[in-house]
Amino acid sequence: MGEFELIRRYFQPMAARLATPCLVLGPGDDCAIQRVPAGNDLVFSVDTLVEGVHFPEAYPSRILAWRALAAAASDLAAMGAHPVCFTLAMTLPEADEDWLSGFAEGLADAAANFGLALAGGDTTRGPLVLTIQVHGTVPEGRGLLRSGAEADDLVCVSGCLGDAGAALEYLTVSNPEDDVQSVLQRYHQPQPRLELGHQLIDVASSAIDISDGLKADLGHILAASGVGATIRAADIPVSSPLARLKGQQAVSYALHSGDDYELCVTLSPENWGRLPPNIRNQLTVIGVVEREPGLRIQGWQGAAGSNGFDHFRSMS
Ligand SMILES: Nc1ncnc2c1ncn2[C@@H]1O[C@H](COP(=O)(O)OP(=O)(O)OP(=O)(O)O)[C@@H](O)[C@H]1O
Numbered sequence: 001m002g003e004f005e006l007i008r009r010y011f012q013p014m015a016a017r018l019a020t021p022c023l024v025l026g027p028g029d030d031c032a033i034q035r036v037p038a039g040n041d042l043v044f045s046v047d048t049l050v051e052g053v054h055f056p057e058a059y060p061s062r063i064l065a066w067r068a069l070a071a072a073a074s075d076l077a078a079m080g081a082h083p084v085c086f087t088l089a090m091t092l093p094e095a096d097e098d099w100l101s102g103f104a105e106g107l108a109d110a111a112a113n114f115g116l117a118l119a120g121g122d123t124t125r126g127p128l129v130l131t132i133q134v135h136g137t138v139p140e141g142r143g144l145l146r147s148g149a150e151a152d153d154l155v156c157v158s159g160c161l162g163d164a165g166a167a168l169e170y171l172t173v174s175n176p177e178d179d180v181q182s183v184l185q186r187y188h189q190p191q192p193r194l195e196l197g198h199q200l201i202d203v204a205s206s207a208i209d210i211s212d213g214l215k216a217d218l219g220h221i222l223a224a225s226g227v228g229a230t231i232r233a234a235d236i237p238v239s240s241p242l243a244r245l246k247g248q249q250a251v252s253y254a255l256h257s258g259d260d261y262e263l264c265v266t267l268s269p270e271n272w273g274r275l276p277p278n279i280r281n282q283l284t285v286i287g288v289v290e291r292e293p294g295l296r297i298q299g300w301q302g303a304a305g306s307n308g309f310d311h312f313r314s315m316s
């Protein structure tokens with residue numbers, strides 16, 4: 001199978017199925033064309049996944065496709081953006097038909113779930129690497145930024161943290177018990193909080209998605225906003241399976257390991273009070289923003305060293 005046959009067979013049908021009115025031109029020409037509705041800003045971001053770094057070797061292609069698109073879409077969620085379309089640059093060691101059909105199915109499933117149309121891409125031969133650029137829109141000037149946190153704002157996170165990080169230890173377990181299966185599921189099938197992010201436009205003062213770990217990612221908000229925060233270790237939400245598997249150490253996974261793709265946001269106590277219950281129920285207050293720079297973690301005696309995932313830190 002040649003490069004163009006591969007695209008025609010696996011990716012063009014999906015692109016046609018997923019088309020949306022804002023995508024004026026999909027795959028097949030030199031560029032795709034997207035129309036941004038008047039009064040909106042285009043929001044876009046790119047993410048690369050490398051075999052052996054972001055996912056294990058011989059990882060099932062259907063799951064890989066979901067994880068890759070979820071990780072990319074999660075950045076749209078963090079901006080409060082409405083998802084529109086994505087491009088896919090894939091470098092493959094070979095054109096294996098089973099691998100490609102699993103990948104195309106997983107990608108179509110994720111794309112339909114997240115409301116993202118396939119706009120185009122690039123296909124090359126080499127070590128397995130995926131790069132996905134996502135495009136979304138937000139009402140003009142209203143994208144959620146990392147830089148808006150202010151003293152006295154509450155610090156909140158969505159969902160539970162730490163499962164996906166703990167899952168790394170169980171990726172090769174052959175018959176996982178229920179709790180292990182549950183944390184593995186969080187690694188294999190992350191759920192970007194697109195709807196929640198969108199609902200927090202004009203409500204949250206800042207937002208980020210948690211890809212590198214709570215400590216690192218909240219740290220990005222604090223640095224960008226020129227503020228600090230105190231959070232309470234006991235209030236950081238961890239799942240029951242993770243708590244059973246890791247006991248007191250569960251919080252350490254929540255703080256230091258990434259891949260959860262939950263949101264961390266700040267908002268004023270007034271806006272918190274006005275939140276409808278269906279949105280408030282998706283968030284847990286874990287602390288408060290303060291003028292003094294730095295992140296303080298009450299009730300946490302863990303090692304100060306680790307911060308979160310960093311591709312280059314161990315090399316310097
Ligand atoms: N090579 C680069 N050139 C320009 N900007 C970059 C480059 N690499 C990263 N950035 C920018 O730095 C910021 C932080 O990048 P980072 O990849 O950590 O964010 P992220 O996508 O939210 O995290 P993650 O990739 O873990 O999901 C982003 O605004 C990104 O666009």
Ligand SMILES: Cc1ncc(C[n+]2csc(CCOP(=O)(O)O)c2C)c(N)n1
Nearest residue numbers: 052053054055056211212257258259309
């Ligand atoms: C097999 C395997 N899967 C996952 C991880 C964890 N991991 C890798 S990169 C990253 C941060 C996000 O990446 P980026 O900042 O490039 O978007 C995380 C949390 C690992 N160590 N090994």
Ligand SMILES: [Mg+2]
Nearest residue numbers: 075078209211
């Ligand atoms: Mg991000």
